[in-house]
Amino acid sequence: MDHEQAVRQMTDIVARFTDYAGKHLPDDIMGKLTELRAAEGSPLARVVYDSMFDNLAMAAQLNRPCCQDTGVIQYYLKAGSRFPLLAEVRHILTEAAATATRTAPLRHNAVQIFEEKNTGTNTGERIPWIDWDIVPDSSGIEIEVYMAGGGCSLPGQGKTLMPAAGYEGIVAFVFEVMTTYGVNACPPLLVGIGIGGSIDVAANLSKRALFRPIGSRHPHPRGAAMELLLEKGLNEIGLGPQGLSGTNSVMGVHIETAARHPSTISVAISVGCWAHRRGTLRINDDLSYEILSHKGAQL
Amino acid sequence: MKKILTTPISDEALEGLSAGDIVYLDGYLVTCRDMPHRRLVDQGRPLPVDLRGLAIFHAGPIVARDGDDWRMVSIGPTTSMRMEVHEQEFIRQTGVKLIIGKGGMGPNTEAGCRDYKALHAVFPGGCAVLAASRVEEIERVEWLELGMPEAMWVCRVRGFGPLIISIDTRGNNLFEKNKRIFNARKVPAIEDISRQVRFIT
Ligand code: SF4
Numbered sequence: 001m002d003h004e005q006a007v008r009q010m011t012d013i014v015a016r017f018t019d020y021a022g023k024h025l026p027d028d029i030m031g032k033l034t035e036l037r038a039a040e041g042s043p044l045a046r047v048v049y050d051s052m053f054d055n056l057a058m059a060a061q062l063n064r065p066c067c068q069d070t071g072v073i074q075y076y077l078k079a080g081s082r083f084p085l086l087a088e089v090r091h092i093l094t095e096a097a098a099t100a101t102r103t104a105p106l107r108h109n110a111v112q113i114f115e116e117k118n119t120g121t122n123t124g125e126r127i128p129w130i131d132w133d134i135v136p137d138s139s140g141i142e143i144e145v146y147m148a149g150g151g152c153s154l155p156g157q158g159k160t161l162m163p164a165a166g167y168e169g170i171v172a173f174v175f176e177v178m179t180t181y182g183v184n185a186c187p188p189l190l191v192g193i194g195i196g197g198s199i200d201v202a203a204n205l206s207k208r209a210l211f212r213p214i215g216s217r218h219p220h221p222r223g224a225a226m227e228l229l230l231e232k233g234l235n236e237i238g239l240g241p242q243g244l245s246g247t248n249s250v251m252g253v254h255i256e257t258a259a260r261h262p263s264t265i266s267v268a269i270s271v272g273c274w275a276h277r278r279g280t281l282r283i284n285d286d287l288s289y290e291i292l293s294h295k296g297a298q299l
Numbered sequence: 300m301k302k303i304l305t306t307p308i309s310d311e312a313l314e315g316l317s318a319g320d321i322v323y324l325d326g327y328l329v330t331c332r333d334m335p336h337r338r339l340v341d342q343g344r345p346l347p348v349d350l351r352g353l354a355i356f357h358a359g360p361i362v363a364r365d366g367d368d369w370r371m372v373s374i375g376p377t378t379s380m381r382m383e384v385h386e387q388e389f390i391r392q393t394g395v396k397l398i399i400g401k402g403g404m405g406p407n408t409e410a411g412c413r414d415y416k417a418l419h420a421v422f423p424g425g426c427a428v429l430a431a432s433r434v435e436e437i438e439r440v441e442w443l444e445l446g447m448p449e450a451m452w453v454c455r456v457r458g459f460g461p462l463i464i465s466i467d468t469r470g471n472n473l474f475e476k477n478k479r480i481f482n483a484r485k486v487p488a489i490e491d492i493s494r495q496v497r498f499i500t
Contacts, residue, residue: 047321047461048423055426068361068375068427107361151378151401151424167496175489179481183474184378184402186424226496233488237481242423243402244463245477275425 001287007088009287011095014143016299017291018073018100021145021279022065025056026293028214029190029276032251036188036241045246052241052274067275070106071147073097073122074129076211080138084285089141090130097121097128109150131204139285142292144211147277152189155181158199158206158268170195170267171230177269178234183243186273190214191234191253194268197260202268209254210272211280218255227253241274251276303458307352308396310416316464318473322420323460324354324397327453328434331355332377334449335442336385339392347441348451350393356422357382357400358430359448362437371434371454375427376401379408379419386419387411403465403474413470420462433459 001009025033037049059066075093079086100106101122110124111117122128155177161169174193182189194205217224230253240246251274260266272278280292291297304312306326316322329348338344360374379400382389386404389395390411398408398417401424408419422430434454441451465473 044319044321044463048463051423051426051429051461055423055429058428058432062428064373064428064431066428067425068359068373069425105361163499166499168493171492171496172489175485179478179485183478183481184380186401222496222498226492229492229495233492236488237484239481242421242463243474243477244421245480273425 006085006287007092010085010283011092011099013283013287013289013299014093014096014145014281015099015103017143017279017281018096018145019104020294020297020299021277022070022100022104022106022147023059023063024294024297025066025276026278026280027295028293029251029278032214033188033274036248036251039247040240042240042246044244045240048241048244065104065106066277067149068107069149069151070104070109071149071277072109072127072129072153073100073106074131074146074148076131076144076146076208078133078135078142080135080140082137082139082285083141084139093128093130094123098123131208141283143281143283145279145281146211149273149275152185152271152273155185155271156206156269157181158203158266160199160264160266163263163265165265167226170265173267174230174269175234175237178239178249179237182249182271183239185271186275187239187241187243187249188251188274189249190251190272190276191230192270192272193230193253193255194257194270195255195260196258196266197264199266199268201258202266203270205256205258206268206270209256210270210276211278212254212256214252216254218257220257223255223257227255301458304354304397306354308354309352313396313416313418313468316418316467318464318467318471318476320464321461322464323458324462325457325459326455327353328399328456328459329353329355329454330358330360330374330450330452332357332359332449333381334445335451336382336389340385340388346393346451348453350395352394352396354397354399355395357398360431360452362447362452369437369440369452371431371437373427374430374434376422376424378402379404379421383407390415390417397462399462403472409466409470409472412466412468416468418464418468419466420464422460422462430459433457
């Protein structure tokens with residue numbers, strides 16, 4: 001296969017995967033929603049969960065995006081330093097996003113800043129958003145595709161605290177955001193929390209936290225404990241599906257961290273809505289690929 | 300037994316319904332979000348659809364051409380709170396009886412629902428394919444120059460729901476009530492966790 005052919009082939013794979021990820025939720029989210037649905041007893045919460053599952057089944061059957069807001073397209077990468085198409089990746093992902101927008105079809109969600117015009121292609125300045133992690137000595141690439149909807153992007157916030165506020169300040173901030181903005185972001189929510197020394201670091205980590213499989217834990221025992229405490233505490237508030245009240249509030253709480261400056265603690269929150277359209281695709285150097293997030297998926 | 304509201308909806312049909320009840324809609328549902336609200340209330344332009352006794356949906360649908368007709372592909376609710384500033388006056392002028400959207404609305408809409416006998420209800424967010432499947436026919440479209448999401452799509456629906464009543468004709472507000480409960484539960488939860496995360500010593 002020559003270089004040009006390879007670029008075309010990878011574009012095609014990523015485009016079809018992006019199309020697919022707008023129509024099917026990943027396995028871990030489906031599992032968690034099934035569990036949360038079973039825990040609800042009130043007729044209100046039940047009727048909402050029934051609607052969600054009916055909707056997902058119909059979306060799959062009719063091959064349509066499961067929520068009308070297919071979001072801004074973001075790709076988070078773990079790219080092998082020896083992946084042969086490394087230099088073409090931005091071009092490939094941009095083409096793939098535009099193609100999926102036509103084939104799925106996805107809603108047009110890229111408005112150029114200052115011009116205030118929708119490009120109509122889901123591509124624009126720095127969009128699709130691409131986040132890079134380079135993996136030394138690997139020759140493959142792992143692509144996380146995410147559709148950031150408007151409703152679930154709205155709660156996204158950050159704050160830089162002084163150390164005197166402590167981790168207690170982080171807890172108060174998380175609860176504040178969840179009870180004000182979280183209610184309208186289509187709960188049950190996946191809560192991503194980033195903690196670091198400055199706001200940019202915390203914000204990036206809070207989004208990355210949303211890509212961890214549900215139920216995975218922070219490597220530090222205190223981090224893992226804090227995730228579980230927040231999960232339990234937020235569930236006790238009982239936002240329920242769509243904020244209509246119920247047994248639970250969240251699908252999970254994930255914390256990602258970076259060492260901080262001694263004088264600051266920055267915290268940021270990103271949330272994923274129940275229609276958490278995230279997909280993980282691994283492509284090898286020979287362009288064979290594997291879908292890690294949706295078992296048995298056919299592109 | 301499913302409770303069904305059929306358009307034209309009378310004041311009497313709404314009387315026995317309370318915030319938290321679940322209903323379904325048969326009849327006419329017209330999409331109506333930011334722009335038609337602004338045109339009617341701020342600019343005084345008459346609406347091209349008579350909404351008396353009908354239902355509106357805060358939603359921007361995806362619609363496909365089907366020969367000479369239109370077909371509903373996907374239609375999900377958008378955040379109702381954006382229409383809060385206009386809704387009381389909108390209800391007064393149009394005589395609309397059922398307002399469907401996502402999330403709660405505020406004191407303006409409460410007053411509108413109470414004074415002119417109307418309901419606000421939520422359709423589960425993110426369930427756009429399910430909602431589209433309940434649209435039997437798009438009868439016509441008005442103000443298409445506003446673009447697909449903002450145009451007024453006049454739809455005939457059957458069994459459209461579940462619709463969870465968030466504001467009833469007495470002005471009771473389900474989301475406001477929930478908000479007070481959530482805030483009360485928040486305080487002990489924060490205290491309890493804070494005691495266990497004093498990692499800076
Ligand atoms: S918050 Fe999520 S499920 Fe709800 S409307 Fe937005 S994208 Fe769809």
